[in-house]
Amino acid sequence: MADKKVIFVAFAIEDERQRDLLKGQSLNTKSPFEYIDMSVKEAYSAEWKERVRTRIRRSDGVIALVSKNSLTSSGQRWELACAREEKTRTLGIWAYTDDRTDLAGVRTAVWTWDAIKGFIDSL
16 A cells, blocks of 8 residues: 555544554554544534534545443544535544443444554555
């Protein structure tokens, strides 16, 4: 693959450490994706939502870090709804080995480089 794909990462703020691990993976020189981070610690304003929508539109796909925290994360829930509205392909990856939370409408896989690469290559 010659060109890198742009991937939006949706995650619950409680899973910020896992997001950092994914970021580290994306910095690998052989990584087939660029990373967009829209994490915020303040309320989700209309301006934030518009910036997220714009970045999702510019992305080739969305990776959602899925955990029990996803069930109560209004920001992540909004990001995933936006990705559906924009018809942006999404892959959920389980953020933890001992947490297999199911998010309705999100195909979720075990976090492996092969799973991520396969998704990105399919975009």
